[in-house]
Amino acid sequence: MHRRSTKDSATDRPGVAGHLWGALCGVLSGGLTLGVGSLVASFLVRSSDPVLGVGQEFIARTPEWLKEWAIRQFGQSDKAVLLGSLYGTLVVFFVVLGLLARRHLRVALAGVTVLGVAAVGATLNRPDATALSWLPSTIGTVAGALALVLGTRALRRRGRGPAGGALSRRSVVLGGVAVVAAGSAGAGAAVTSSRSVAQARSKIVLPKPASPAPALPPGIDTVEGITPYVTSAKDFYRVDTALSVPQVDVSSWSLRIHGMVDREVSVTFEDLLAEDLVERWTTMTCVSNEVGGNLVGNARWLGVPLTLLLDRAGLDRDADMLLSRSSDGFTISTPVADATDGRDSMIAVGMNGEPLTDVHGFPARMLVPGLYGYVSACKWITEIEVTRFDRASAYWTDRGWAREAPIKTAVRIDVPASFGQVRSGATVPVAGVAWAQTRGISGVEVSVDSGPWRAAELLPSVGKNSWVQWTVGLDGLEPGNHTLRARATDGTGQLQTEAVAKPIPDGSSGWPSKLFTVV
Numbered sequence: 367m368h369r370r371s372t373k374d375s376a377t378d379r380p381g382v383a384g385h386l387w388g389a390l391c392g393v394l395s396g397g398l399t400l401g402v403g404s405l406v407a408s409f410l411v412r413s414s415d416p417v418l419g420v421g422q423e424f425i426a427r428t429p430e431w432l433k434e435w436a437i438r439q440f441g442q443s444d445k446a447v448l449l450g451s452l453y454g455t456l457v458v459f460f461v462v463l464g465l466l467a468r469r470h471l472r473v474a475l476a477g478v479t480v481l482g483v484a485a486v487g488a489t490l491n492r493p494d495a496t497a498l499s500w501l502p503s504t505i506g507t508v509a510g511a512l513a514l515v516l517g518t519r520a521l522r523r524r525g526r527g528p529a530g531g532a533l534s535r536r537s538v539v540l541g542g543v544a545v546v547a548a549g550s551a552g553a554g555a556a557v558t559s560s561r562s563v564a565q566a567r568s569k570i571v572l573p574k575p576a577s578p579a580p581a582l583p584p585g586i587d588t589v590e591g592i593t594p595y596v597t598s599a600k601d602f603y604r605v606d607t608a609l610s611v612p613q614v615d616v617s618s619w620s621l622r623i624h625g626m627v628d629r630e631v632s633v634t635f636e637d638l639l640a641e642d643l644v645e646r647w648t649t650m651t652c653v654s655n656e657v658g659g660n661l662v663g664n665a666r667w668l669g670v671p672l673t674l675l676l677d678r679a680g681l682d683r684d685a686d687m688l689l690s691r692s693s694d695g696f697t698i699s700t701p702v703a704d705a706t707d708g709r710d711s712m713i714a715v716g717m718n719g720e721p722l723t724d725v726h727g728f729p730a731r732m733l734v735p736g737l738y739g740y741v742s743a744c745k746w747i748t749e750i751e752v753t754r755f756d757r758a759s760a761y762w763t764d765r766g767w768a769r770e771a772p773i774k775t776a777v778r779i780d781v782p783a784s785f786g787q788v789r790s791g792a793t794v795p796v797a798g799v800a801w802a803q804t805r806g807i808s809g810v811e812v813s814v815d816s817g818p819w820r821a822a823e824l825l826p827s828v829g830k831n832s833w834v835q836w837t838v839g840l841d842g843l844e845p846g847n848h849t850l851r852a853r854a855t856d857g858t859g860q861l862q863t864e865a866v867a868k869p870i871p872d873g874s875s876g877w878p879s880k881l882f883t884v885v
């Protein structure tokens with residue numbers, strides 16, 4: 367009895383050093399689980415990465431209001447925040463397991479196993495899962511469990527903390543090296559894959575369009591602080607469900623059009639470039655854009671007219687929906703009527719004179735002017751299934767967003783800045799952008815402190831599918847706080863609605879306002 371209790375005293379009450387060792391053991395085990403998992407995943411399918419799998423599953427199961435909140439709160443960094451909190455949770459989880467392992471190794475092992483099973487489930491649930499998707503999480507879990515067993519054994523054998531012996535110290539170093547090696551090999555493989563895609567992309571020479579876009583007219587971008595008329599790919603907003611940007615191998619890529627068609631059509635990237643390409647200015651907008659928000663951008667897109675490909679396939683007259691699918695299994699439903707009514711719908715391969723960037727859908731994406739992105743703009747597109755709304759549905763429409771989602775007339779005030787200060791006595795410049803794709807903008811008006819509406823000047827535009835910049839100077843404002851409001855009228859003479867609506871289910875509405883101070 368006496369002997370046992372002396373032995374136990376070392377493992378039961380190991381002091382701070384022992385706790386640290388336990389926690390470290392847990393972190394090493396976690397690092398190995400994830401590192402080895404990622405490493406194996408990088409050799410099989412990127413999407414079978416345990417963390418990405420769990421993250422994607424997490425996104426898919428997150429309630430709508432929380433997702434909305436995250437996008438509003440963190441904007442473009444929503445994915446970084448998600449991954450960060452996922453890693454944080456995992457670190458805490460493994461520290462707890464490491465501390466538990468000392469006395470309840472079985473419980474700790476059960477914990478690792480539960481996590482492993484969850485990761486396997488999540489990766490198998492991915493739309494692009496393969497027959498081997500379960501493997502990375504499984505091997506990672508085995509590695510993590512092994513680390514936990516060995517680490518705990520080492521501790522028990524020494525009966526002391528890591529300060530107690532060279533073996534412990536060596537195993538810490540070894541474990542650490544293994545984690546770093548596995549992790550960096552996994553990361554390295556991911557970098558290599560995105561590099562080879564970047565390299566393939568840099569070799570692409572886009573042909574001159576058979577039908578070019580109009581040149582930019584003089585007189586745009588003339589107001590300081592106004593949104594640049596052309597949005598660069600770098601500054602273009604990004605919205606998608608992909609935790610890691612899909613890296614598509616362009617040499618094996620193809621787009622297949624099938625379903626309710628006379629004949630299936632399959633085109634490679636080379637096939638697309640060999641067609642007569644059209645180039646068009648189009649402003650894209652996300653349905654999640656709030657009034658005054660920046661999930662909107664204007665670019666010069668190069669691509670193959672969608673109707674050319676659809677005509678080749680021959681649509682069944684009963685078909686009313688195009689179901690696009692991306693390389694990562696995301697789906698988008700587009701009404702056939704909108705896509706084929708003569709607007710410049712295309713399968714785009716170029717943006718502002720360059721091939722698409724990976725973030726914006728390389729090698730090809732769909733574009734239908736006048737429809738919010740989630741019902742039109744499938745990135746990394748690989749498939750268009752011609753079908754019917756009563757037979758199929760898509761990712762966001764399954765989650766409560768509208769089936770029909772034409773872009774609503776909208777205006778944004780860019781100048782003055784929110785809560786900006788302007789000098790009294792001088793003319794106050796006011797400026798912004800307005801859009802009503804397919805209808806165009808015929809006027810923008812502003813009003814200060816609920817005073818009379820004043821017409822703004824519209825700067826030149828390149829067409830109805832692109833936004834227009836507007837500006838107006840305000841004189842004689844008293845020092846103090848002021849509220850500015852704006853409203854636009856579309857090309858059909860319809861004033862944009864004052865009714866305030868949230869983004870869900872079919873886009874926000876309402877007149878934007880801005881507070882500024884004359885000092």
Ligand SMILES: Nc1nc2c(c(=O)[nH]1)N[C@H]1C(S)=C(S)[C@@H](COP(=O)(O)O)O[C@H]1N2
Nearest residue numbers: 603604605606607652692696739740743745
């Ligand atoms: N494959 C894929 N395509 C997608 C999405 C996505 O999540 N996955 N999001 C859509 C949404 S909601 C919008 S608003 C646009 C955004 O395109 P961008 O990121 O190039 O601006 O892409 C659309 N296409």
Ligand SMILES: [Mo]
Nearest residue numbers: 652653739740
């Ligand atoms: Mo969107």
